Amino acid sequence: MAWAAAPPDVEREAAARAARREVEKLYEQVWGVFEDAARSAAAYRSAIEYADGRLDKELEGVLSDPAARFSPAGLAAQDTARDRHRSLAEQAKAVLDRDTAQLVAEVEQLEPNLPPVMARWDSTAWAGWQPPQDGAPAMRLGDLYLPERPELRVPMVLRLPMDRGLWIDTSATGLEGADDPATGSTRAVELAVSLAARMLAAFPIGEFKVHVIDPAGKGTAAAPLQPLAAAGLLVGPVATGAADVSALLTRVLDRIELVRMAVANDAVDALPPELDLARQLLLVHDFPFGFDDRSAAMLRHIVEEGPRVGVHVIVVGSRADAESFGPLLDPLWRSLLRLTAIPEDHIMDPWVSLPWVYTADLPAGGTDATRRLLSWVAAGSTEH
Secondary structure, eight states: OOOOOOOHHHHHHHHHHHHHHHHHHHHHHHHHHHHHHHHHHHHHHHHHHHHHHHHHHHHHHHHTOHHHHTSHHHHHHHHHHHHHHHHHHHHHHHHHHHHHHHHHHHHHHHGGGSOGGGSOTTSGGGGGOOOOSSOOSEEEEEEEEETTEEEEEEEEEEESSOSSOEEEETTOOOSSSOOOHHHHHHHHHHHHHHHHHHHHHHSOTTSEEEEEEOTTTTTGGGGGGGGGTTTTOBOSSOBOSHHHHHHHHHHHHHHHHHHHHHHHTTOGGGSOTTSOOSEEEEEEEEETTTOOHHHHHHHHHHHHHGGGGTEEEEEEEOSGGGGGGGGGGHHHHHHSEEEOSSOEEEEEOTTTOOEEEEEEOOOTTTHHHHHHHHHHHHHHHHHO
8 A cells, every 4th residue: 555645734844854954964064164174274384384493493403503504515404404395385285275176166066055044145045035934054144264265265154043142343444454434334234234134034934023223323224124114023113312222122131031031930831922932133233322331231131141032132333432331341242253344354263263254245236135135024924
């Protein structure tokens, strides 16, 4: 007797699990490339350091004897030492070249297969984006590369849901000095909006919502997110004054404490039915403008405790602008993952601690591209 077809919902669930396993596999492959690239570069740098040290030692041995320094034997020994150094350096570079070529090929194979939220903004994967039935396991933050191998761009993917907040540093100077402040600020807003859009696209419709704080811009930074408002995914009015900021932070913090206590006491079912359990993103622009000591302390607490109960934070601002708060905010800065809207070598890999250049992945059309995606998300919300 032939096996009967499984009910449609079972088939869909099985297909969803299989699809998620494939995405998890891609995530692991990306991190595998990252690790291999880091270890290969570290081995190359170690080999060059060894070759340099050996050359210095051999030359020192020859040059320390004034009588032999310029003798035929001394000059020959120097040439031999330099030839040996050149040979070691060439061998190390050949290995690095081989490893890099292999890893570049792997990235080229991976990129077309990455799902939308892990793909570049210019990827054709976005054309096929559909509201997910389950949360995506990871999303792309940008690309990483090492100065000696700029052709190897490794996707920087972050596990979802995030277990720490993001900080877009508006005071970053980049690799070639600071850009025009106005341009840097615009790019920081674009990066924040693009990351928020990715997060919204990564979760089922209605399971991820956004709050915005923008006292300096009086709400202008939230303009690209307006497609979400009618769908109820942009929660409440933008906080544009000190009182608004304090009130919003209080509401978010109260929600965190309520859910945290319910989870700790296994009493989630007892939560008020009107409490929205969707994941929340708190998007803070131009921090610390509009904050006082109390509201800054509340934000710090939200950053520390929020991820455990589905509240995530993106802070756009400059640490230098927050110096008046003294050490109050030191734990906040330490707990956030620092990103920059311009290329800067500040991301350390977790294996050999090399500084990688981070480059943000921004849509070619600026916020217009993310606005279209947010419109799709909002349209999906109205259909549910």
